Amino acid sequence: MNPLQDRTAVVTGGAQGIGEAVVDVLLAAGAAVAVLDRDETALDRATARHAAHTDRMLPLAVDITDEAGVVAATAAVAERFGPPTLLVNNAGINAYFDPATMTTEEWDRVFAVDLKGAWLVAKQLIPAMRERGTGAIVNVASLHARLTSAGYFPYAAAKSGLVGLTRSLALELAPHGVRVNAVSPGWTxxxxxxxxxxxxxxxxxxxxxxxxxxxxxxxCEPHDIAEVVAFLLGPGARGITGADIPVDGGLGARFAG
Structure with a gap:
């Protein structure tokens, strides 16, 4: 079965890690997939790995914090496959700063990638989703959005913001038939x-x-996360929006004492 046949998806940070696994699963489900990543070497590797799917895969080198670049990339996707109605905001960076010595430039960079970038990409795709009355967005957050550790400042704040963005977008877009959810991986x-x-x-x-x-x-393995992402994008999750699904091997349910 190909539950995403004839659908077009955009996956940010899709050339490696969890994003690469998401691309694998979406291609297997029949979707056309645009892979957005700033690492051109990783994009070349991903393109080689999916040589059999060049008719349904479009690699694009883009920094999601650059609005002009995002506009150009999403326009290229629409020109190649038609307007995308599926989005996986996976791109992100880790953060290991001291709160007293972190610079404002470092702070801005973390939030630009982990939070603002997700909005910039969604912003470009939402109009077509609204017009068509269908669409699904999955934001890849983190267990750190609700449980964190010392030494990861301000990663938890950025990922908490991404979960909040998920809820807000879910409410804004629900009347238009567009669903928005998050997945929160743990150790992967x-x-x-x-x-x-x-x-x-x-x-x-x-x-x-x-x-x-x-x-x-x-x-968890990257494909454990990817399978949940694909489910949330597909017809089996038609009743789910505004949710944050942990995929963490049970770690978030464990009492630490």
Whole structure:
């Protein structure tokens, strides 16, 4: 079955990590997919991996914090596939700042990527969704939106804002048949997480310690997140909007004491 046949999706940060897995799943579901990413090398790799789907995949190098670039990219998608009615705001950056020494420029950069960029892309796609009376947006937030740790400032604030943006957009767009939801991954086995473990004095022990606090005794894989994203975009989720779905192996349900 191809539940997203004849639909066009835009995936930001789609050339690696969770975004790459989302692109995999959406292509398998029959969608045409525009992959937006600022990393041109990663885009080249993604294009090579999906050589069999060049008729349904459009790689675009764009920085989602650049409004002019976003306008040009989304126009290119509409020209190639028609106006997109599916959006996955996945692009984001981590943040590890001290609140007293972080500069205003660093603060602005974190929020530009993790929050403002999601709005800039949605802003370009919403008019066509409203006109067609259909559409779905999924924002990739984080478990940090409601449970965080020291040393991640101000990541939790940015991701909390993304969940708030999700709720606001859901209410604004519901009368037009457009649904907006968020997914909040926990520890996910991406290249960033693998690099984090590799940088520890005892990588195996560090990974084991993290795995042990998960009720499911495993980390999520990128495709675990991608499958939930695809579900929220598809017809099976027609009754869901304004929700934030944790995909964290149960970590967010665990009492820390």
């Amino acid at each position: 086995r991406t290249a960033l997480v693998r690099d984090y473990f590799a940088a520890q004095p005892d990588p195996a022990a560090a990974e084991g310690q993290v795995v042990d606090v998960h009720p499911m005794r495993r980390l």
